[in-house]
Amino acid sequence: xxxDDVLVVxxxxxxxxxxxxxxxLEILSAITSVxxxxxxxxxxxxxxxxxxxxxxxxxxxxxxxxxxxxxxxRNQIRMCRTIARRDEGVVLFFGAxxxxxxxxxxxxxxxxxxxxxxxxxxxTLRLNWEQHVPSPIARGLAGLxxxxxxxxxxxxxxxxxxxxxxxEGLGLxxxxxxxxxxxxxxxxxxxxxxxxxFEDRENVVGFLGRLDEEKNVxxxxxxxxxxxxxxxxxFIGDGELRAELERELADEVDSGAVEFxxxxxxxxxxxxxxELRLLVLPSQPTEGLPTVILESLACGTPVLATxxxxxxxxxxxxxxxxxxxxxEPTALAALIEEILERPDLEAISEExxxxxxxxxxxxxxxxxxxKIFRSIISDE
Numbered sequence: 001x002x003x004d005d006v007l008v009v010x011x012x013x014x015x016x017x018x019x020x021x022x023x024x025l026e027i028l029s030a031i032t033s034v035x036x037x038x039x040x041x042x043x044x045x046x047x048x049x050x051x052x053x054x055x056x057x058x059x060x061x062x063x064x065x066x067x068x069x070x071x072x073x074r075n076q077i078r079m080c081r082t083i084a085r086r087d088e089g090v091v092l093f094f095g096a097x098x099x100x101x102x103x104x105x106x107x108x109x110x111x112x113x114x115x116x117x118x119x120x121x122x123x124t125l126r127l128n129w130e131q132h133v134p135s136p137i138a139r140g141l142a143g144l145x146x147x148x149x150x151x152x153x154x155x156x157x158x159x160x161x162x163x164x165x166x167x168e169g170l171g172l173x174x175x176x177x178x179x180x181x182x183x184x185x186x187x188x189x190x191x192x193x194x195x196x197x198f199e200d201r202e203n204v205v206g207f208l209g210r211l212d213e214e215k216n217v218x219x220x221x222x223x224x225x226x227x228x229x230x231x232x233x234x235f236i237g238d239g240e241l242r243a244e245l246e247r248e249l250a251d252e253v254d255s256g257a258v259e260f261x262x263x264x265x266x267x268x269x270x271x272x273x274x275e276l277r278l279l280v281l282p283s284q285p286t287e288g289l290p291t292v293i294l295e296s297l298a299c300g301t302p303v304l305a306t307x308x309x310x311x312x313x314x315x316x317x318x319x320x321x322x323x324x325x326x327x328e329p330t331a332l333a334a335l336i337e338e339i340l341e342r343p344d345l346e347a348i349s350e351e352x353x354x355x356x357x358x359x360x361x362x363x364x365x366x367x368x369x370x371k372i373f374r375s376i377i378s379d380e
Contacts, residue, residue, distance in 0.1 A: 003089030004377050005033040007111075009079055011096040012040040012060045012071075018047065019266055020118065020291060023185045023365075024094055025051050030366045031373060037082050039075055054082055065129060065141070076101040084109060090373070092116060093156075098148040103155055112376060115152055116160040116183060117170060119287040119309065122146040127214055127284065158376045162289040166310030180372045184310070186365035187294045189357050194300030196274040198349045204232045205336055206276045208269070208292050209283075211239030216282040216306075221245050222329035224258050228337060232256065236272050238263040273299040278339060281305040282327045289314065294360050297321070297352035304339060314360075320352035 006028050010021055028034040035052040040060040056078040061068050079102035091106040095118040106113050126142035159175055160183035161167040167181040211217050224233035252258035264272055279296040289310035296303050303321035305311050315321040322339055
């Protein structure tokens, strides 16, 4: 293949997803020419100023399942038309791993098709749909998405995952002949760094992300009630469960034991992370590798997280952070208290920062992707 320019195709972008896409585009643009095919990109997004953007629709996924299904089909048709008009030799489906129709069209047009999952899409959809329809229907619909995704993996020329554990968690080891399991993003280590010395930080533990069911924030709220009086738990972020949690924790908020910081711009995330002694993420196995984990370690803040997908490759027990096997509130509170009392917590903070600085910097990510794409293209 003579043309190694890359056309990145994504599913509808929520505001929280833009940073993931922006990071990937920055990595790829350091290697080759890149353009983005997307849906529902914010009008204020800086991606428009930094890269060529081909927006096929201004609508998101949709609130109801029928609307989401209709937009899913329509967007695929529009993607096919866009891909046919372009001449990039590589089409990279970032997160859009179940978009089978454009995957097929790209293959028929002789393009090199690369799939890069961002997490477990079928599970994410099932958890969302179970809040609106009976569980058997949600499971059946998620099964259809899983089938589309598996067909896409089978048809693709290459599959890139953030880490080896993510590849294993998604069941992609069977594609070992075309699997590249070290495609993790990067962290801007100039912005994300420990400007507040760890020994000077107050006893504040926090969560940063969406306040919804997928993040297990109900368990966190219950655990926050059981923490010692000298520990403050801070919820950083917004979401559908925020109002409910604020009502349930009203007494703790009044006493200062719990704080709700609300939504913060990404520019302010380093400041928030520098105020924590521990970040807690009891997420369900839907994400590939939450960016906030890398950002937290870069700021010298150890992480306590469930060992899902690519997390264990970064959060290494007792070295850069801690793995959480039990999200039962009492056990979770006890573990948080135990971690805060560890005499080696400052050393763990330093080890996490060193891991990100050496492996997950922009330079490290560019080197990884350059090797990945050189290998993919040479195989064609």
